[in-house]
Amino acid sequence: xxxxxxxxTHLIKTRGQQVTLRCSSQSGHxxxxxxxxxxxxxPQFIFQYYREEENGRGNFPPRFSGLQFPNYSSELNVNxxxxxxSALYLCASSLVASGENIQYFGAGTRLSxx
Amino acid sequence: AQSVTQLDSQVPxxxxxxxxxRCNYSSSVSVYLFWYVQYPNQGLQLLLKxxxxxxxxxxxxGFEAEFNKSQTSFHLRKPSxxxxxxxxxxxxxxxxxxxxxxxxxxxxxxxxxxx
Numbered sequence: 494x495x496x497x498x499x500x501x502t503h504l505i506k507t508r509g510q511q512v513t514l515r516c517s518s519q520s521g522h523x524x525x526x527x528x529x530x531x532x533x534x535x536p537q538f539i540f541q542y543y544r545e546e547e548n549g550r551g552n553f554p555p556r557f558s559g560l561q562f563p564n565y566s567s568e569l570n571v572n573x574x575x576x577x578x579s580a581l582y583l584c585a586s587s588l589v590a591s592g593e594n595i596q597y598f599g600a601g602t603r604l605s606x607x
Numbered sequence: 608a609q610s611v612t613q614l615d616s617q618v619p620x621x622x623x624x625x626x627x628x629r630c631n632y633s634s635s636v637s638v639y640l641f642w643y644v645q646y647p648n649q650g651l652q653l654l655l656k657x658x659x660x661x662x663x664x665x666x667x668x669g670f671e672a673e674f675n676k677s678q679t680s681f682h683l684r685k686p687s688x689x690x691x692x693x694x695x696x697x698x699x700x701x702x703x704x705x706x707x708x709x710x711x712x713x714x715x716x717x718x719x720x721x722x
């Protein structure tokens with residue numbers, strides 16, 4: 494158990510809808526990263542939040558957006574859902590100290606877009 | 608930019624036999640190296656990490672990995688596998704001491720342990 498919790502565990506949406514995924518970071522961690530894992534592939538970095546600001550972004554369109562709250566929890570929002578957005582979305586929390594940035598993952602939210 | 612290649616997409620192995628999962632990386636800067644395991648319908652669990660020091664790293668569940676800078680490799684080994692080691696294994700890298708380190712993952716190696 495890493496102490497990183499994600500909700501919901503599963504979600505079904507239709508194309509064009511919007512979705513919000515939530516993540517509670519491990520106690521003491523100040524950074525949250527989001528990853529998309531398509532079926533049969535490795536996770537791909539979406540973005541990272543540190544001190545409530547975006548701190549690095551992968552190759553994802555602007556319809557993927559996020560928030561980090563003062564308690565370091567985070568949300569991932571995806572607008573105008575497309576079929577290819579179907580994936581496991583993983584949240585990872587870490588403590589940015591000494592540059593090590595070891596990331597601990599939650600169990601993920603499985604999103605299906607029909 | 609960094610990239611990670613896991614040379615085997617699937618590795619079948621008999622119980623109590625040894626296993627080696629191969630990982631090669633490419634980076635223009637120094638990196639940290641990680642192996643994560645993903646059991647069915649679960650998130651990623653950190654197996655082990657190389658940050659600095661000894662190039663032979665021991666992790667959880669009897670796994671170990673060796674960092675080879677000249678060959679840019681970080682292969683994972685276990686001398687005797689159990690049925691419970693059936694899972695997908697991911698090699699990952701991140702830049703050293705860079706704020707906002709993202710993890711760059713390989714495509715994964717699926718290990719199937721047979722009785």
